[in-house]
Amino acid sequence: MRTESTSVKIPVNSKFKSYFSALYRDVKRDKALYALLILPVLYFVLFHYKPMYGLQMAFQDYSLYKGIDGSKWVGFENFRMFFESPYFLRTLKNTVLISLYQLVFAFPAPIILAVLFNEVIGKRLKKAFQTACYIPHFVSAVIVTGLVTRFCATNGIVNVIASLFGAEKQNYLTMPEYFRGIYTFMTVWQNTGFDSIIYSAALMSVDTSLYEAASIDGANKWKRMVHVTFPSILPTIVTMFIIKLGNFLNVGADNIILLYQPVTYETADTISTYIYRVGLENSQYSLAAAVGLVNGIVGLILVYVSNYVSRRVTESSLW
Amino acid sequence: MIQSKAEKTFYVINNIFLLICAVVAVYPLIYVLSASLSDPTSVAMGSIRLLPKGLNLNSYKEVINYNDGAIWVAYANTFYYVIVGTAVSLILTIFTAYPLSKKRLRGGTIITFLVAFTMWFNAGMIPTYLNYRDFHLVDTRTSILLHGAIVSFYVFMMKTFFQSIPDSLEEAAKIDGAGDIYIMLHIYLPLSASCIITIILYYLVSRWNAYLWSSILLNTESKIPLQVLLKKLVVDANWNAETAGIDSVKDYNAETLVYATMVVSIVPMLILYPFLQKYFIKGVMIGAIKG
Numbered sequence: 001m002r003t004e005s006t007s008v009k010i011p012v013n014s015k016f017k018s019y020f021s022a023l024y025r026d027v028k029r030d031k032a033l034y035a036l037l038i039l040p041v042l043y044f045v046l047f048h049y050k051p052m053y054g055l056q057m058a059f060q061d062y063s064l065y066k067g068i069d070g071s072k073w074v075g076f077e078n079f080r081m082f083f084e085s086p087y088f089l090r091t092l093k094n095t096v097l098i099s100l101y102q103l104v105f106a107f108p109a110p111i112i113l114a115v116l117f118n119e120v121i122g123k124r125l126k127k128a129f130q131t132a133c134y135i136p137h138f139v140s141a142v143i144v145t146g147l148v149t150r151f152c153a154t155n156g157i158v159n160v161i162a163s164l165f166g167a168e169k170q171n172y173l174t175m176p177e178y179f180r181g182i183y184t185f186m187t188v189w190q191n192t193g194f195d196s197i198i199y200s201a202a203l204m205s206v207d208t209s210l211y212e213a214a215s216i217d218g219a220n221k222w223k224r225m226v227h228v229t230f231p232s233i234l235p236t237i238v239t240m241f242i243i244k245l246g247n248f249l250n251v252g253a254d255n256i257i258l259l260y261q262p263v264t265y266e267t268a269d270t271i272s273t274y275i276y277r278v279g280l281e282n283s284q285y286s287l288a289a290a291v292g293l294v295n296g297i298v299g300l301i302l303v304y305v306s307n308y309v310s311r312r313v314t315e316s317s318l319w
Numbered sequence: 320m321i322q323s324k325a326e327k328t329f330y331v332i333n334n335i336f337l338l339i340c341a342v343v344a345v346y347p348l349i350y351v352l353s354a355s356l357s358d359p360t361s362v363a364m365g366s367i368r369l370l371p372k373g374l375n376l377n378s379y380k381e382v383i384n385y386n387d388g389a390i391w392v393a394y395a396n397t398f399y400y401v402i403v404g405t406a407v408s409l410i411l412t413i414f415t416a417y418p419l420s421k422k423r424l425r426g427g428t429i430i431t432f433l434v435a436f437t438m439w440f441n442a443g444m445i446p447t448y449l450n451y452r453d454f455h456l457v458d459t460r461t462s463i464l465l466h467g468a469i470v471s472f473y474v475f476m477m478k479t480f481f482q483s484i485p486d487s488l489e490e491a492a493k494i495d496g497a498g499d500i501y502i503m504l505h506i507y508l509p510l511s512a513s514c515i516i517t518i519i520l521y522y523l524v525s526r527w528n529a530y531l532w533s534s535i536l537l538n539t540e541s542k543i544p545l546q547v548l549l550k551k552l553v554v555d556a557n558w559n560a561e562t563a564g565i566d567s568v569k570d571y572n573a574e575t576l577v578y579a580t581m582v583v584s585i586v587p588m589l590i591l592y593p594f595l596q597k598y599f600i601k602g603v604m605i606g607a608i609k610g
Contacts, residue, residue, distance in 0.1 A: 033421060138528075139348070155364060
């Protein structure tokens, strides 16, 4: 037994030794390259990994004055508090629903747009349409939400249009039943044009002889779209879909924080906005960190699973 | 190519549909411009449709004089954060991507993983905030420069680009006695100009539009960037519109003030727009090759 364990230990030890002596040799040879990495590594350690070390506050009754090392350990108390609170189901439901809306409406929109761009005859006209549709991507969240607030107000443009159809004037942003719809429309407006670029790029690489062959065989416009255009961008669609699935829980906190108000919390409050309120407005640091940790771990699992699926389905993966 | 009647109809409908999309995309911006140039009462009544009503430039005068020139301070802050921040980001991104692009770098995979992992998992808002607090960086300009200083995705974009440059160039330079830094500065960076410009523009736009963390980290009025000031104005204008009497025109000025500030904050982006469009498309392509 004893001899066995030492005989295992020695190679490991010498492996380490040889690795470090090789590393030492390499560092000596490529001093400059390693020197370049000092600042970035320091940055990642101090501003990304040190906060991860700080995540242990999720298991503590964290106090600012005592810090991480002095605060009392409470085990899973914060997690229990969150799961038992009414906020758990509410924020989970809203997060999942808003993400589903994104997948159903915001995901296909750029694909359709790219296909339609592709059918425009005349390079200039196509370019003009594209230039206009990309612009919203460059408008900041504050301006977009500010505009949405204005447009949805009682004297805003949305009410003007709605009143043409006989609707009563109302402030749509204060009505919970409209919040998710408004938010979805806003993200579609902001991202559809820009997100279409990736599909346009895929469409450009489609072999035009395929279209010619199809039309010789008597396929009409619609049939060519279904049998030539669509299959050729399918790999891109699948890849993008998997990336979106991996980010399922990452509903942009900043847009919702700028858009929602207490009257619409019941449909607008997501996990990330809840973390923001609890942590930064109520200073319940431990609770917020615990909710953030749950969110982060579920997100990590989603990314891992979707990447695994991607490797199986499309043979392309993120790592 | 011979077109059937049905196909012609398709092209016409397609063009009309895309025209509507283009109008929907651009209309809100035109509305902002028109509202900023209109007289406050028509804006408050909501009677602006497309063109300005009762043309006046008072709101711009007010923007300039608002709160003893708070807008200038915010503008200057934004420029500082964007210019210095983008420079810091670019330098750090190159410093990360260049060594990692060398296959011979021992330990490179560990550092690559260290960088990549932050894309999939982060500590979350509160530990990140408290970390800034521990470093006494809350309410400092430095914190804004540091937050999101290296975006991992751009590191990989650049790393992929560096790797597409043939190794033989480096070997030849090495034979001539050039060092790594010299090779990076004089061979790799000039060859990667388009990738570098793309990444500069990505950082620049996100820093220009950044709101959330600027509002979390900064408290002092004199340090806040334009977006945070704009947010305050938007909230103020809402509050005024709800509480003020209909006949007090002065309070409604808050509304045109908001629009004028929006214009002021969008204009630099629109000036850069032709470049932005070109290089952002390029960025999507570089990213697509990898993915």
